[in-house]
Amino acid sequence: xxxxxxxxxxxxxxxxxxxxxxxxxxxxxxxxxxxxxxxxxxxxxxxxxxxxxxxxxxxxxxxxxxxxxxxxxxxxxxxxxxxxxxxxxxxxxxxxxxxxxxxxxxxxxxxxxxxxxxxxxxxxxxxxxxxxxxxxxxxxxxxxxxxxxxxxxxxxxxxxxxxxxxxxxxxxxxxxxxxxxxxxxxxxxxxxxxxxxxxxxxxxxxxxxxxxxxxxxxxx
Amino acid sequence: xxxxxxxxxxxxxxxxxxxxxxxxxxxxxxxxxxxxxxxxxxxxxxxxxxxxxxxxxxxxxxxxxxxxxxxxxxxxxxxxxxxxxxxxxxxxxxxxxxxx
Numbered sequence: 510x511x512x513x514x515x516x517x518x519x520x521x522x523x524x525x526x527x528x529x530x531x532x533x534x535x536x537x538x539x540x541x542x543x544x545x546x547x548x549x550x551x552x553x554x555x556x557x558x559x560x561x562x563x564x565x566x567x568x569x570x571x572x573x574x575x576x577x578x579x580x581x582x583x584x585x586x587x588x589x590x591x592x593x594x595x596x597x598x599x600x601x602x603x604x605x606x607x608x609x610x611x612x613x614x615x616x617x618x619x620x621x622x623x624x625x626x627x628x629x630x631x632x633x634x635x636x637x638x639x640x641x642x643x644x645x646x647x648x649x650x651x652x653x654x655x656x657x658x659x660x661x662x663x664x665x666x667x668x669x670x671x672x673x674x675x676x677x678x679x680x681x682x683x684x685x686x687x688x689x690x691x692x693x694x695x696x697x698x699x700x701x702x703x704x705x706x707x708x709x710x711x712x713x714x715x716x717x718x719x720x721x722x723x724x725x726x727x728x729x
Numbered sequence: 730x731x732x733x734x735x736x737x738x739x740x741x742x743x744x745x746x747x748x749x750x751x752x753x754x755x756x757x758x759x760x761x762x763x764x765x766x767x768x769x770x771x772x773x774x775x776x777x778x779x780x781x782x783x784x785x786x787x788x789x790x791x792x793x794x795x796x797x798x799x800x801x802x803x804x805x806x807x808x809x810x811x812x813x814x815x816x817x818x819x820x821x822x823x824x825x826x827x828x829x
Binding site: 663666667669670671673674677711712714715718719722 | 801805806808809812813816819
């Protein structure tokens, strides 16, 4: 699997394949949202039922994981899991996964990190926030700081490593299959199913879940 | 010749007959393979988590969804060290810092 290609420059910033694929995925999510929420009625049609199910499931997950008092995070979490679900399964429709680029995953992990710090500071107050670093013992302060800083690193590397590892295994598989005399059309299907669909959806769920756990842990 | 010389000297002499870049490449490949031994830990950890999850579902089948969610979360956290090993292996193979 090659690194993301660079297509050109915009205001001195490189336009990479990751960026372009993210735009494509954004358009896809917008189209899906537009199709599902078109012509909303009091009595839902098929598309509206799907949309309502997605929102209800996510609301229940947020209420269970973060508590009923933090329901205002539900829209962010739904947006996050939608983006990740589309981005991680990008391999099956032939795009290079944007999350197989460390720039993308570090960006997402930093969003989680700053949310954790900001909402922890906001809900506990400055004193309570700083006191959290001195628990359970004051001399554990360096360990606590390292622990906080390790969160975005482990979040981003987990997503990146899983997606890139899957992509490399798929690329190796395809290069191995290219050496065969007949074209084996059925062999890659189970691998795509595992690495793109199962692993990708699982990783997007886990990233969202860990974001919820970190934010709600920082707040109470 | 080998008998009276030190084994380290012999090894260095043996490696000295190759191009430096080739030696770095060879040892990077060995290092990448060795780094993936890190996969043993998460394998054991995730297997343990899955076993305990199956046990818990056996005891309380009605809270299966909660158990599976918690288990997946724990398995994902246990996976982190293995992913670090994978990153080290990938860096050694594709973005080797020793090759300049």
